[in-house]
Amino acid sequence: MRRIIKGIRKTSTFHDRLVKEAHLLKNLNNPHIPRIYDLEEDDEYTYIIEEYIPGESLKSLCNKRLLSEKEIIHFIFLISSIIEYLHALPGNGLLYLDIKPENVLISGDNCFLVDFGSAKAEDDDTDVVFGTRSYAAPEQIRGEKLSKKADIYALGMLLKFMLAHGNVTRKKEAQLQALVKKCTGKTVWTRFGSVKALMEKIKEINNETSSFSEKPLEIAFAGAAPNLGTTYIALLFSAYLKNLGRKCAYAEMNESEAWYSISPHINELRALAGLEVLSRKFCENRDIAGSDIIKDYGTLTEYMPKEFYEADAVCILVGNRIWETDEIKRTRALSKKCIHRLFLVNLTDALLKETTDSLASEIFMAVPYIRDPDEFLNNPDISSVFQELAIKTGVIK
Amino acid sequence: MIFKSKTNPPNNYFNGKRIGVLGLAPRCGTTHIAIAISNYLSETEKKRVSLIEQNRHNDIICLAYSLGAKDNGPFTFHRVTYIPFVSIDTNGLADLGSDCMVFDLGCDFKSGLSRLLLCDIKIIVGNDAVWRMGEYDKLESFPSIYGALSSWRLFVNLGNIKHMREKDRYGMTVCCFPFEPDPVYPGNDTVDFLKEAIYG
Numbered sequence: 001m002r003r004i005i006k007g008i009r010k011t012s013t014f015h016d017r018l019v020k021e022a023h024l025l026k027n028l029n030n031p032h033i034p035r036i037y038d039l040e041e042d043d044e045y046t047y048i049i050e051e052y053i054p055g056e057s058l059k060s061l062c063n064k065r066l067l068s069e070k071e072i073i074h075f076i077f078l079i080s081s082i083i084e085y086l087h088a089l090p091g092n093g094l095l096y097l098d099i100k101p102e103n104v105l106i107s108g109d110n111c112f113l114v115d116f117g118s119a120k121a122e123d124d125d126t127d128v129v130f131g132t133r134s135y136a137a138p139e140q141i142r143g144e145k146l147s148k149k150a151d152i153y154a155l156g157m158l159l160k161f162m163l164a165h166g167n168v169t170r171k172k173e174a175q176l177q178a179l180v181k182k183c184t185g186k187t188v189w190t191r192f193g194s195v196k197a198l199m200e201k202i203k204e205i206n207n208e209t210s211s212f213s214e215k216p217l218e219i220a221f222a223g224a225a226p227n228l229g230t231t232y233i234a235l236l237f238s239a240y241l242k243n244l245g246r247k248c249a250y251a252e253m254n255e256s257e258a259w260y261s262i263s264p265h266i267n268e269l270r271a272l273a274g275l276e277v278l279s280r281k282f283c284e285n286r287d288i289a290g291s292d293i294i295k296d297y298g299t300l301t302e303y304m305p306k307e308f309y310e311a312d313a314v315c316i317l318v319g320n321r322i323w324e325t326d327e328i329k330r331t332r333a334l335s336k337k338c339i340h341r342l343f344l345v346n347l348t349d350a351l352l353k354e355t356t357d358s359l360a361s362e363i364f365m366a367v368p369y370i371r372d373p374d375e376f377l378n379n380p381d382i383s384s385v386f387q388e389l390a391i392k393t394g395v396i397k
Numbered sequence: 398m399i400f401k402s403k404t405n406p407p408n409n410y411f412n413g414k415r416i417g418v419l420g421l422a423p424r425c426g427t428t429h430i431a432i433a434i435s436n437y438l439s440e441t442e443k444k445r446v447s448l449i450e451q452n453r454h455n456d457i458i459c460l461a462y463s464l465g466a467k468d469n470g471p472f473t474f475h476r477v478t479y480i481p482f483v484s485i486d487t488n489g490l491a492d493l494g495s496d497c498m499v500f501d502l503g504c505d506f507k508s509g510l511s512r513l514l515l516c517d518i519k520i521i522v523g524n525d526a527v528w529r530m531g532e533y534d535k536l537e538s539f540p541s542i543y544g545a546l547s548s549w550r551l552f553v554n555l556g557n558i559k560h561m562r563e564k565d566r567y568g569m570t571v572c573c574f575p576f577e578p579d580p581v582y583p584g585n586d587t588v589d590f591l592k593e594a595i596y597g
Binding site: 226319326347 | 422423424425428429456457459460463464526528529530531555557576578579581
């Protein structure tokens with residue numbers, strides 16, 4: 001175990017605060033709180049010998065990259081467990097009162113809570129602790145008597161911070177945002193009763209893994225017109241499913257060889273997701289049993305093969321221009337035999353009223369233009385679109 | 398000499414400035430950009446604008462029906478007069494009394510080019526979507542004299558700044574057209590862009 005020695009000049013204005021904090025930490029025994037081994041002093045300095053923790057603060061980590069869903073759940077659970085430990089200390093427990101990203105140290109998969117300068121016992125009325133604005137509970141800012149609910153508020157704000165700097169699926173984000181809301185109620189009685197209750201909820205969310213369709217699916221893609229980007233979206237969706245861990249292949253079911261025109265990007269996609277691209281002829285002779293298959297039929301016409309209509313899901317790409325509403329109507333008529341169809345309004349993240357009116361009573365969603373196919377799995381806005389598509393096509397239940 | 402006579406018509410030949418918009422391929426955004434330009438000229442520059450469809454795609458007729466029109470004839474919306482597909486009748490066009498005429502020349506590049514040469518501002522529309530990169534091949538055989546003139550523009554829909562430099566080789570002003578969900582009501586980005594790109 002590596003140790004560091006902090007020397008604090010006795011004349012420093014921080015001396016008393018730091019020594020008080022060190023005495024407090026010395027009595028704590030939690031794997032996520034830096035251990036204080038000893039305190040020594042001479043005439044000029046007090047020396048604190050404490051555990052050395054390599055790593056960086058949560059704030060600086062979030063400035064560098066987005067947190068994954070798994071990390072967010074893991075870290076908030078660990079930090080909550082530290083707060084729960086403090087609240088359960090003998091006596092009436094200890095309030096930490098300064099939870100913020102700067103005070104959370106991330107070291108690999110582990111995280112530590114540092115800076116106990118604001119911590120105090122719940123029944124200690126001596127000091128007024130203000131905490132950090134935007135993380136401190138309203139009653140803390142008003143200088144009122146504090147309870148464990150003040151820490152619950154700050155945990156909620158910390159979770160909110162992580163969600164703002166994270167890459168989370170829409171479903172999980174909604175669940176975690178509900179926790180944020182419950183933690184950060186303006187009045188104390190609207191918040192979680194205890195950190196334990198919050199931890200239970202986090203555990204529930206963590207255990208609830210997305211369930212996938214058990215049988216391999218056949219998903220057909222077709223566009224209302226040529227050049228709409230059908231092949232591109234079908235390829236990216238295949239790569240997305242592959243990346244989810246599904247066995248998946250893309251098959252071109254028309255003779256256009258459109259995928260060839262974007263082959264420089266397909267190469268990158270293959271490297272990214274191990275995507276298998278099959279031509280129609282190749283697909284017929286290939287054993288793709290047990291694999292989802294994304295079939296790209298090109299442009300929708302009145303002469304589509306029977307298997308197109310019978311696919312587990314049919315995705316039809318349409319445009320979003322006012323003068324394309326007739327085309328949408330035509331597309332709806334041509335695809336009415338489909339067992340399960342949905343409309344993808346391509347190249348937009350802002351649907352026109354005319355488009356939504358034309359698609360009334362249908363399942364539809366907007367698909368923005370994905371400029372950089374290499375980046376799409378790391379871009380939370382884009383991956384959430386594909387997640388929605390996976391849910392709507394039945395891949396994710 | 399034919400070029401000179403087309404670009405310098407007698408003052409009474411057309412009552413206004415002619416802007417031609419020609420796409421490199423179907424669905425690259427020609428009508429979209431023509432409508433955005435018309436509405437920009439009408440709303441921001443306060444000009445009387447006619448948008449003349451000179452292709453057989455019938456987008457303007459579809460637009461008319463979406464806006465509640467009852468027939469295929471010309472209609473005015475948002476102070477822009479839309480004229481569904483007409484054959485070239487210069488005398489008729491001169492009677493429109495517009496300050497500006499925007500020609501939606503569609504995407505038949507070969508036949509559209511001769512019509513584009515009649516316009517004062519000649520806009521070619523390309524699209525930078527990943528699956529459409531090959532469409533710029535048409536510009537490879539483009540006579541370089543066309544591009545060297547200041548009246549030519551290449552507007553690139555879904556443009557990627559990284560690719561813009563490659564297109565400088567065509568010799569004309571190349572600009573990324575901003576994302577505009579509704580060209581009938583162009584947003585600030587589009588207005589700023591057109592101000593710079595058309596008259597800048």
